[in-house]
Amino acid sequence: MSLKKASLIIVIILLVDQISKIYIKTHFQLGEDVTVFSWFKIAFVENDGMAWGTKLSDFISFISDETAKLILTLFRIVAVTGIAFWLLDVIRKEKSKILVFAISIIFAGALGNIIDSVFYGVLFDDSIMQVASFLPEEGGYAKLFHGNVVDMLHFPIWSGVVPDRLPLIGGKYFSFFDPVFNVADMAISTGIGILIVFNKKAFGDISKIETPHLESHNNLA
Template identity: 25%
Template sequence: MSLNTHFAAPITTALGRKGLLVALVALILDQVSKWWILYELNLALLQQVKISPLFSFTMVWNKGVSFGLLSSDGWGRWVLVVFSLGVAVFLIDWLRKGTKPVLTYGLALVAGGAIGNAIDRIYYGAVVDFLDFSGLYFPWVFNIADAAINIGVACLFLDVFLLSRSETKDDTKHS
């Protein structure tokens, strides 16, 4: 099977189609929230809007990976874009064949979040972060894409370390 045929293949499961929808919803929520923060609330000008003692909208231009780690400018930005989009393509190809809900939705959330943050890097040169829970002693400012990626990774760990192990135990009981 050629690479073109492989990626042009239709989504093969109903769960895979639902997973693709989850990725799309994560991407849309992320981009709409960032648009609202930048162009309606004008947070880039305001810098911070306190909502409660626990939560604020705080403007952060994140040039790094998750939570500002491995900050990079110039060509490093494009390396992160290519890497993010490459990961997203791989995950979308994997999730379209989904047979396990937690795994499929986890892949979808990571893919949707990765694409959302890659779009920011392309258009702005940095990721738009604005959700600030420092009142809860959480030191990082993040966005919907970051939340989707982290929830997705948690789903992947749940599937690999808990659900897959219980399936393996069930398979040995039935053997």
């Protein structure tokens, strides 16, 4: 796959991701949700930490939430820079289309969430008990590099009390699927899933690459 095609994929994902986030941010109050189907809701939440809302300060108690947020954002920038170099390298080496596609959507997803973390605190005011404004006159809700990631996709596929006959969780209330995520998260998860499921097609079968070398060695012996 060429750099042009990979760039097009990245731009499309970024546009869908950012348009959906900006729409939610400027039309929903924080915590507001709309039921589309019984198993799908648009629910506006903001994530100021890592996956599932985990914060770096939860693990490192001696740093403040603000410092932890800055460290996390800077780490994301370093990580996405590394992914960008990886993508350029596999394109230059003409690796498999599956590998280029997977890295492209992972990069697009990571970049999409970085845009939130870096700029949204400056571009929008708070969403608590109000619909946020774009470029508010009084300034945004946070400093540069301290923004929150906007999530809105919620799939409460099933919830209820688990039958008593099931061990450990029997008789308890259970909900699947609770996490709320965004288009960028979907791109990252899909890309990682492709690399796991289609590992051999993406990276090539190492055993087949090494076989000719082994056979020639055996013939010389």
